[in-house]
Amino acid sequence: MHRKLKWFAVLSTVVMVFVLLGGALVTKTGSSLGCGRSWPLCNGQLIPTNINAELIIELAHRIVSGSAALLVVTLSVWAWKAIGDKRETKALAVLSVFFLILQALIGAAAVIWGQSKFVLALHFGISLISFASVFLLTLLIFEVDKKFDATKLKIDKKMKYHTIGVTVYSYIVVYTGALVRHTEASLVCKDWPFCSNGTPLSLPSNMYEWIQMGHRGMAGLIFIWIGYIAWMAAKHYKKQKVVYVGWMAAFILVSLQVAAGAVVVFSQLNIYVALAHALFITCLFGLLSYFIMLFTRPGVEYAPVQETDETPAAELESSKMITQQ
Numbered sequence: 001m002h003r004k005l006k007w008f009a010v011l012s013t014v015v016m017v018f019v020l021l022g023g024a025l026v027t028k029t030g031s032s033l034g035c036g037r038s039w040p041l042c043n044g045q046l047i048p049t050n051i052n053a054e055l056i057i058e059l060a061h062r063i064v065s066g067s068a069a070l071l072v073v074t075l076s077v078w079a080w081k082a083i084g085d086k087r088e089t090k091a092l093a094v095l096s097v098f099f100l101i102l103q104a105l106i107g108a109a110a111v112i113w114g115q116s117k118f119v120l121a122l123h124f125g126i127s128l129i130s131f132a133s134v135f136l137l138t139l140l141i142f143e144v145d146k147k148f149d150a151t152k153l154k155i156d157k158k159m160k161y162h163t164i165g166v167t168v169y170s171y172i173v174v175y176t177g178a179l180v181r182h183t184e185a186s187l188v189c190k191d192w193p194f195c196s197n198g199t200p201l202s203l204p205s206n207m208y209e210w211i212q213m214g215h216r217g218m219a220g221l222i223f224i225w226i227g228y229i230a231w232m233a234a235k236h237y238k239k240q241k242v243v244y245v246g247w248m249a250a251f252i253l254v255s256l257q258v259a260a261g262a263v264v265v266f267s268q269l270n271i272y273v274a275l276a277h278a279l280f281i282t283c284l285f286g287l288l289s290y291f292i293m294l295f296t297r298p299g300v301e302y303a304p305v306q307e308t309d310e311t312p313a314a315e316l317e318s319s320k321m322i323t324q325q
Contacts, residue, residue: 002144005082009138012071016131017282019068022061023107023124024278027181028271032110034058039111040066065104072096072134079137083144088136088293096133103127121178124278128174131282132289139290153240153294154301159232163295166225167288173222174281176215185212186274192265193220219258226254242294246287253284 026032034054035042042048042059076093083089103126110120180186185208189195195204195213204210226247233247260277267273294300 002082002141005078006138006141008071008078009075009134009141012068012075013131013135013138015064015068015071016127016134017279018064019061020124020127020131020282021275021278022057022064023127024181024275025271026058026061027178028269028274029054029057031055031057031061035062035111037112039108065107069100069104072100072130075134075137079141083141086140086144087297089140092133092137092140096130096137099126099130099133103130117182118179120182121175124178124181125171125174128171128282128285132286135286136289136293139293152299152301153243153297155237155240155243155295156304157302159229159237159243160295160302162225162229162232163288163291166222166229167285167292169218169225170222170281170285170288173215173218174285176211176218177277177281179211180215183208183211185209186264186269188212189265192216192262216261219261223254223258226250246291250284250287253280253287256280257284 026034031054034052034056035048035058036044038044040062042055042062043050048055048059076097079089080093103123106115106119106123106126109115110123188206188208189212193216195209195216204213230247230251233244237243237247257277257280260273260280263273264270264277
């Protein structure tokens with residue numbers, strides 16, 4: 001059922017990942033003005049003549065972004081018609097198109113008029129919301145035939161509030177990471193995890209070091225937070241595979257994210273590691289957004305959840321009676 005729609009949704013999601021990675025590559029390589037102050041043309045030309053590496057990177061990113069726009073709009077209309085009866089479909093379709101257009105306009109404005117680095121840092125986050133919307137729309141399409149079923153969940157309110165909190169917080173972490181890139185503060189601290197730069201136990205001495213260390217501190221907190229939620233999932237939710245496996249995957253992703261951040265420093269901004277860093281946070285945010293969608297559905301039962309390794313009270317009482325006899 002909806003086989004073609006499924007393949008198209010997967011394609012759209014993959015292309016959106018390349019849009020995010022392309023944006024990170026443009027920033028990391030300083031190629032944002034590879035096509036000059038001209039948009040959507042490149043140096044005022046449909047087919048540019050003076051080719052260099054920065055131009056190729058920026059032009060490729062524009063082409064991928066344009067292709068993504070066509071795919072996402074088509075997917076949104078197709079999903080609206082095919083599974084518009086599902087609760088989240090129409091909202092996700094609108095969000096995916098709106099934020100994709102918004103990030104394109106911010107990118108265009110940055111090229112034509114220039115923007116503050118603090119405003120430019122929003123660009124990646126806005127693209128991330130568009131990606132998450134497309135990703136969730138894809139999962140909805142796969143839920144239709146029940147081959148991918150995540151209904152009838154039972155969670156306690158503690159898990160719900162932790163999930164909402166860490167998802168909102170992760171978006172702030174994403175912004176600080178983008179700010180590090182746009183202010184070129186990635187290598188301002190020569191060591192990791194602290195920023196001593198040869199002076200042990202010293203505080204950051206300038207704005208760029210504060211931006212870098214602020215991001216590291218927030219990344220450390222989200223690692224601990226997701227680790228705690230994953231521990232909760234392992235203790236209480238082993239029988240609910242979507243929750244258990246999902247949080248184990250989230251912990252793996254955040255661990256890879258932290259490790260990639262460290263390697264970026266040690267490798268002096270290796271471009272492949274930097275792109276992996278962007279990929280991990282993209283996947284993590286998509287997964288956290290999926291939890292939000294699941295845990296806010298009307299059919300979710302909010303009730304205290306027993307530990308999976310505990311013996312039920314009735315069974316325990318029965319075993320005591322048998323022992324006494």
